[in-house]
Amino acid sequence: MAASDANILIQGENGTGKELIANAMHYNSKRFKGPFIKINCAAIPKDLIESELFGYKKGAFTGATLDKEGLFEMAEGGSLLLDEIGEMPAYLQTKLLRVLQEREYRPIGSDRIVHVDFRLICATNVDLDAALRDGRLREDLYFRINTITLRVPPLRERTEDIPLLCDYFIDKFRQRYQKNVKTLAPSVYHLLIRNRWPGNVRELENAVERAVLVAKGSEIAVTDLPESIREESTA
Known part of the structure; x- marks a missing residue:
């Protein structure tokens, strides 16, 4: 194609x-x-x-x-x-x-x-x-x-794409901001997959960018995600 x-x-x-x-x-x-x-x-x-x-x-x-x-x-x-x-x-x-x-x-x-x-x-x-x-x-x-x-389809209908998208965005933003972030904690993956993502891939990208910026080590933790994402996933 x-x-x-x-x-x-x-x-x-x-x-x-x-x-x-x-x-x-x-x-x-x-x-x-x-x-x-x-x-x-x-x-x-x-x-x-x-x-x-x-x-x-x-x-x-x-x-x-x-x-x-x-x-x-x-x-x-x-x-x-x-x-x-x-x-x-x-x-x-x-x-x-x-x-x-x-x-x-x-x-x-x-x-x-x-x-x-x-x-x-x-x-x-x-x-x-x-x-x-x-x-x-x-x-x-x-x-x-x-x-x-x-x-x-909207991201909520293809949650199997979330890990691949996260890997792509992590690589993009760790290079942009010269960070040592390499992956997401397993608990973060579970939380992201449960999210409804009204803003779709763009919202996920913004969430990963923020997490890369505030992460203190090589792994993104749940606390590194925007509060709105954490609240929606636990609602």
């Missing part, structure tokens, strides 16, 4: 690790040496998303004092992650569909045609079936972006 060039749609609740999966898809593909460009469609004002994706020519609009390369062009030879694709404005969905079909576009205010070659990965926490029914998502775009659909 990762090795193919097929468009991928990743669906799941907030914090379930959709971006981690997108990273794995890119870095295990034949495009791993190319750029991996990311944009969160919900984090950028709707009137600015188009200029971010397409770029623009100097003088195209007020404030365009320099030529700007768009993210489509920056992703050349690599992958482009459109996070929260369900928040993309309807008019821009039409333009995105054309780029995916024609593999070319014009920057705003330019007559230059830019040919593009990137793999598209989309992620969303929105119910896209409902978005289709409500007219918030174009049906033809939906079928274009979901060649392969991955549905990521």
Whole structure:
């Protein structure tokens, strides 16, 4: 799956690790040496998303004092992650569909045609079936972006992943903070597996980061975890 060039749609609740999966898809593909460009469609004002994706020519609009390369062009030879694709404005969905079909576009205010070659990965926490029914998502775009659909279950439904995720986060943060932490105490594993994790993988990552910072030895103890985690698991 990762090795193919097929468009991928990743669906799941907030914090379930959709971006981690997108990273794995890119870095295990034949495009791993190319750029991996990311944009969160919900984090950028709707009137600015188009200029971010397409770029623009100097003088195209007020404030365009320099030529700007768009993210489509920056992703050349690599992958482009459109996070929260369900928040993309309807008019821009039409333009995105054309780029995916024609593999070319014009920057705003330019007559230059830019040919593009990137793999598209989309992620969303929105119910896209409902978005289709409500007219918030174009049906033809939906079928274009979901060649392969991955549905990521919430962490509470895949507790068997918690030990592997903890090992990954411990290694990440012990290197970042130059700590000697290597593992979790067995009692910590049992506590984490019982937790409901409303914030999913993101909440687990934050908990492990905090534990690595305050741990006094090579093993994380229950007392190193955030109080909210300890309280929820014993409730």
